[in-house]
């Protein structure tokens with residue numbers, strides 16, 4: 228059954244969200260209809276504020292509400308170690324692990340010639356600029372253990388090596404084909420501890 232045009236419009240927006248099907252969208256729409264006016268609008272306002280305030284850190288690509296993210300601004304973090312990840316959600320996973328004290332660099336994906344993802348589409352040049360500034364002694368490549376993730380790790384290792392920077396790859400623990408984002412706390416920790424030199 229078709230609902231009112233306005234309800235249908237909201238459902239059409241909700242269905243665009245990941246994991247939300249038509250049934251869930253309809254349930255959410257009715258839930259919002261039943262809630263207090265202000266309470267329902269709080270969701271709309273939260274989305275509005277998020278889009279207005281949240282941006283990407285100018286240095287590492289993590290999310291931030293100022294030019295630099297909370298991690299880049301934290302003077303107690305170890306600036307000699309840089310962990311390269313594909314997405315911001317991977318930073319969240321490593322931070323959940325709790326033991327890593329270095330900084331990050333978010334690539335925005337991994338190299339994938341088949342899908343048209345070439346080095347210029349990722350945050351590789353900004354990474355190189357950071358490395359050229361000096362101070363980084365170890366680059367830990369924590370791209371996902373996929374074919375593309377491994378190829379990206381090798382590519383980055385060659386670039387870093389040309390600058391004389393030691394490059395390591397996170398170790399076993401995160402299963403091939405899985406992602407850093409969904410690894411649990413212990414697995415992320417073990418992967419970090421078990422990192423080894425990349426031999427280009």
Ligand SMILES: [Zn+2]
Pocket residue numbers: 284285286287288289295296297298299300
């Ligand atoms: Zn940052």
